[in-house]
Amino acid sequence: MSPVSDRRQHQRLPMEVEVELHQEGEPVRIVRTEDLSQGGVLLVLNGHARPAVGSRVQVRVCGLLGGGEAPPMVEATVVRHIEAGVAVQFMGDFGGE
Numbered sequence: 001m002s003p004v005s006d007r008r009q010h011q012r013l014p015m016e017v018e019v020e021l022h023q024e025g026e027p028v029r030i031v032r033t034e035d036l037s038q039g040g041v042l043l044v045l046n047g048h049a050r051p052a053v054g055s056r057v058q059v060r061v062c063g064l065l066g067g068g069e070a071p072p073m074v075e076a077t078v079v080r081h082i083e084a085g086v087a088v089q090f091m092g093d094f095g096g097e
Helices: 003-007
Strands: 018-022 029-036 040-044 056-061 074-082 085-090
Antiparallel strands (some): 018 056
């Protein structure tokens, strides 16, 4: 088992959906998820610039939820860069921080 997987607190599930990535001072970017856990999500940025590690961002699923309501905006922090994008950790009620 690698050191990164040893530190994971939550099981990751493969999941590909389009999400909005919001960052102060930047235009909204449409990116996609690669995997999701209770604590965070891996975002594939499709060539968009990566926010710096430690940056606060907001993530929201594109479109409407089943009842026609808008999905919540989720606060997150960029915790690491990967070749194709970034890993973010959810904040507050979503991430336990």
